[in-house]
Amino acid sequence: MIRTRSPFRRTTVLAAASAAALVLAACGGNGDNRDNSAGPGVHHSDTASPAASAAASPGQHNAADVAFAEGMVPHHRQAVEMADLAPGRARSAEVKKLAADIQRAQDPEIEKLSGWLTSWGEDVPAAGAMDHSLHGGASGGMMTMQEMDQLEKASGKAFDTAFLEMMIKHHDGAVAMARTEKAEGASPDAKAMADAIVTSQSAEIAQMHELLLGTS
Numbered sequence: 001m002i003r004t005r006s007p008f009r010r011t012t013v014l015a016a017a018s019a020a021a022l023v024l025a026a027c028g029g030n031g032d033n034r035d036n037s038a039g040p041g042v043h044h045s046d047t048a049s050p051a052a053s054a055a056a057s058p059g060q061h062n063a064a065d066v067a068f069a070e071g072m073v074p075h076h077r078q079a080v081e082m083a084d085l086a087p088g089r090a091r092s093a094e095v096k097k098l099a100a101d102i103q104r105a106q107d108p109e110i111e112k113l114s115g116w117l118t119s120w121g122e123d124v125p126a127a128g129a130m131d132h133s134l135h136g137g138a139s140g141g142m143m144t145m146q147e148m149d150q151l152e153k154a155s156g157k158a159f160d161t162a163f164l165e166m167m168i169k170h171h172d173g174a175v176a177m178a179r180t181e182k183a184e185g186a187s188p189d190a191k192a193m194a195d196a197i198v199t200s201q202s203a204e205i206a207q208m209h210e211l212l213l214g215t216s
Contacts, residue, residue: 065116065186065187066120068180068194071140072113073114075140080107086099089155089156090160090163091155112193140174147166151163157215161215168212171202182198
């Protein structure tokens with residue numbers, strides 16, 4: 001006797017096969033794993049995609065950003081060194097407070113600038129790296145070694161006057177460097193810091209001019 005399969009059984013077998021095929025496809029049988037939580041079309045594999053590599057790489061920057069960071073690190077260091085002299089030498093409470101404000105603002109910026117240089121594959125200027133060149137003159141508003149010696153030896157009203165005059169010159173240099181970075185830089189973070197430097201140090205320059213009138 002020849003038995004014929006019922007239509008119902010054939011339909012059941014076909015449905016089971018189709019379901020198995022769908023499971024295999026969902027498991028990534030072709031080696032293409034997709035993470036729907038990351039959005040459609042986002043693939044994950046052992047080799048990072050170009051987009052992932054770009055995200056993991058250092059931020060956008062150019063030669064102007066590097067020059068800004070390399071110049072501002074020693075510039076800020078000298079400002080902090082000058083501010084460190086104020087507590088034991090200044091007579092004016094306003095000068096002492098200004099010096100503390102400068103130190104509090106610029107120490108964290110030195111850390112940020114140094115971190116950017118490292119992430120960009122550049123060397124961070126060594127402490128005292130510019131000391132030798134400053135014997136013959138300074139640029140960017142930096143004090144010469146002779147000027148730093150003069151400030152260190154001063155006290156009382158003489159210190160207040162010398163500190164304010166030198167720090168105005170120092171801030172003028174920083175503002176000029178920051179404006180160059182704003183105009184020519186590419187790093188959003190560096191340009192944002194430059195903008196903050198222009199704003200804060202311009203305000204301090206105005207404040208120091210007023211304090212100078214009080215010391216005269």
